[in-house]
Amino acid sequence: MTLRAITLLPEPICVSPDTSLLETLHLMLERRVNHIPVCDGGIWAGLVDINDILYELLPVSARVEHGLKDLRFVGDGVALIASHFKDLANKPVREVELHDLPTLDEDTPLLEAALLLHRHVAPLPVLDANGKFKGMLSRRTLLAHLIKKAGN
Amino acid sequence: MTPPSAVSEAIFGLSPLLVSLTIFVLTYAVIVTEKINRSVVALLGAGLMIFAGVLNQAEAFHGIDLNTISLLTGMMVIVAITQKSGVFQYVAVKAAKVVKADPWGLLVMLSVVTALFSALLDNVTTVLLIAPVTLLITDALRISPYPYLFSVIFASNIGGTSTLIGDPPNIMIGSATGLTFNDFLFNLGPVVAVVMALTLIPIYFIWGRKLSASAEDRALVMAFNERQSITDSRLLKQALFVIALVITGFVLAHSIGQEPGTIAMFGAALLLLLRVYDKQAEDQSHAIHHTFGEVEWITIFFFIGLFVVVAGIEKAGALDFMAHKIVEWTGGDFTITTYAILWVSAVLSSVVDNIPFVATMIPVIQSMSGTFTPQQIETLWWSLSLGACLGGNGTLVGASANLVVAGLAERAGQPIRFLPFMLMAFPLMLASIAVSSVYLWLRYL
Numbered sequence: 329m330t331l332r333a334i335t336l337l338p339e340p341i342c343v344s345p346d347t348s349l350l351e352t353l354h355l356m357l358e359r360r361v362n363h364i365p366v367c368d369g370g371i372w373a374g375l376v377d378i379n380d381i382l383y384e385l386l387p388v389s390a391r392v393e394h395g396l397k398d399l400r401f402v403g404d405g406v407a408l409i410a411s412h413f414k415d416l417a418n419k420p421v422r423e424v425e426l427h428d429l430p431t432l433d434e435d436t437p438l439l440e441a442a443l444l445l446h447r448h449v450a451p452l453p454v455l456d457a458n459g460k461f462k463g464m465l466s467r468r469t470l471l472a473h474l475i476k477k478a479g480n
Numbered sequence: 481m482t483p484p485s486a487v488s489e490a491i492f493g494l495s496p497l498l499v500s501l502t503i504f505v506l507t508y509a510v511i512v513t514e515k516i517n518r519s520v521v522a523l524l525g526a527g528l529m530i531f532a533g534v535l536n537q538a539e540a541f542h543g544i545d546l547n548t549i550s551l552l553t554g555m556m557v558i559v560a561i562t563q564k565s566g567v568f569q570y571v572a573v574k575a576a577k578v579v580k581a582d583p584w585g586l587l588v589m590l591s592v593v594t595a596l597f598s599a600l601l602d603n604v605t606t607v608l609l610i611a612p613v614t615l616l617i618t619d620a621l622r623i624s625p626y627p628y629l630f631s632v633i634f635a636s637n638i639g640g641t642s643t644l645i646g647d648p649p650n651i652m653i654g655s656a657t658g659l660t661f662n663d664f665l666f667n668l669g670p671v672v673a674v675v676m677a678l679t680l681i682p683i684y685f686i687w688g689r690k691l692s693a694s695a696e697d698r699a700l701v702m703a704f705n706e707r708q709s710i711t712d713s714r715l716l717k718q719a720l721f722v723i724a725l726v727i728t729g730f731v732l733a734h735s736i737g738q739e740p741g742t743i744a745m746f747g748a749a750l751l752l753l754l755r756v757y758d759k760q761a762e763d764q765s766h767a768i769h770h771t772f773g774e775v776e777w778i779t780i781f782f783f784i785g786l787f788v789v790v791a792g793i794e795k796a797g798a799l800d801f802m803a804h805k806i807v808e809w810t811g812g813d814f815t816i817t818t819y820a821i822l823w824v825s826a827v828l829s830s831v832v833d834n835i836p837f838v839a840t841m842i843p844v845i846q847s848m849s850g851t852f853t854p855q856q857i858e859t860l861w862w863s864l865s866l867g868a869c870l871g872g873n874g875t876l877v878g879a880s881a882n883l884v885v886a887g888l889a890e891r892a893g894q895p896i897r898f899l900p901f902m903l904m905a906f907p908l909m910l911a912s913i914a915v916s917s918v919y920l921w922l923r924y925l
Binding site for chain 1: 566569570573608612613614615616619620622696697700703704705706707708709711884888891892893
């Protein structure tokens with residue numbers, strides 16, 4: 329049984345590396361997903377995690393090595409975060425760490441795909457024979473398929 | 481008991497002076513290039529000194545100043561534990577609120593707090609504690625952190641000059657000469673306070689008067705709750721108790737016939753006891769292992785290696801020779817020698833690490849005891865201390881604290897570049913040495 333058997337998400341969205349983080353965040357919220365794939369002219373370029381966007385909103389002094397360890401004393405601090413939202417609008421996705429993930433293709437066996445998904449805790453990209461991005465395989469999609477197959 | 485090695489011959493029958501100087505210069509040169517970690521270079525140099533027959537192991541060990549090592553290690557343990565209480569963050573935020581988050585007031589307060597902490601703790605630790613909070617506050621106030629980071633760098637080096645424990649050169653000088661905590665405070669405290677105050681004047685004119693923050697942003701900072709920084713008040717009480725005890729110990733050391741190394745190590749052990757006495761054996765082990773892991777072993781081993789290397793050239797007679805040359809060159813004039821040491825130390829310390837420099841100069845000055853009175857030699861120590869400590873402000877590479885702040889600033893997206901820093905810092909440093917010159921003249925010459 330290979331991935332050919334699974335129907336992937338209907339229209340795989342894939343943002344370009346120049347898309348702003350703010351726009352990407354809107355997409356994530358709209359589609360209720362935590363990850364958005366990034367493609368450069370149809371070729372897979374990486375994955376943006378919603379956690380990376382959250383990271384950009386944190387004050388720089390807490391992000392750096394040897395920085396602040398806790399921010400309890402800041403209290404509410406929403407104003408601090410709010411001022412970073414405009415940074416999100418100006419930063420393209422390419423400036424954020426795009427996760428280096430293993431890629432799957434249509435001939436990948438389901439069991440191997442399951443193992444890789446577990447190991448990387450993120451949806452994995454599925455590429456076609458020419459290396460073009462076809463869609464993302466999430467744990468939900470795989471498990472939904474397996475549960476049907478196993479007759480549960 | 482290992483017999484002392486013959487002074488007349490080193491390996492292959494070469495002159496020990498030549499061999500030891502070669503190893504010394506090589507060690508120093510590699511350290512300056514920063515291609516290899518300095519602790520490794522120092523240890524290798526030490527080993528070579530011994531293998532090359534300049535020293536034997538017993539003499540090498542004798543050259544390691546364990547008072548300095550134990551003082552450094554003891555204080556590192558105490559600070560590592562105290563840091564976890566969040567007290568430093570508390571003080572920094574409190575300081576910001578005392579001036580109602582006014583940008584200039586904030587700069588002055590953070591500088592003063594940094595100077596005070598630096599006097600009691602090592603400079604690198606101090607800036608690691610102050611710089612992140614500074615970055616957060618300037619972020620909240622939406623002002624450039626550069627003037628603040630610049631001032632923090634200066635304050636850490638200036639503050640550290642005022643006490644025996646504030647800066648490694650002072651620890652080394654105090655250790656070699658028996659000058660006490662009180663001696664340093666009484667002799668250097670006054671000039672340090674003046675230098676700190678005067679340094680703020682040009683900083684005000686260049687940056688200070690242009691700093692401004694909106695009322696809303698200041699309100700945000702005023703809303704910070706510094707009490708939340710104290711994560712463990714039991715730890716805080718224990719740490720402050722031990723620090724108070726240790727400082728008292730330093731102040732009384734001379735009168736009770738004790739040395740700072742013992743006091744610091746005992747304090748560290750006492751604080752560790754307070755932290756673990758109610759735990760199970762395995763947890764005790766774990767906690768203590770973790771605390772010992774926070775000690776800057778790179779610095780400690782660097783010192784150990786360096787002491788042996790310097791002991792090597794000292795035994796070979798190189799430092800005696802240098803001392804005679806200096807006295808020759810200054811014509812044995814006390815005033816000229818004092819100023820020469822001050823200014824040369826300052827300029828050299830601004831570009832090379834002051835620790836190897838001071839380690840080398842100590843035996844040199846000690847050799848001058850034939851030419852000058854003990855009172856005069858004491859003045860030379862103050863001259864060396866002021867030059868070596870204040871000189872660190874001259875360039876970004878002048879002191880480790882400078883590089884640490886620069887590294888933090890870079891990662892925070894607000895880099896401090898070498899040349900712009902130097903163009904402001906070098907003249908300011910020279911000014912502080914000029915003030916020191918006046919002070920030395922008024923008080924000792």
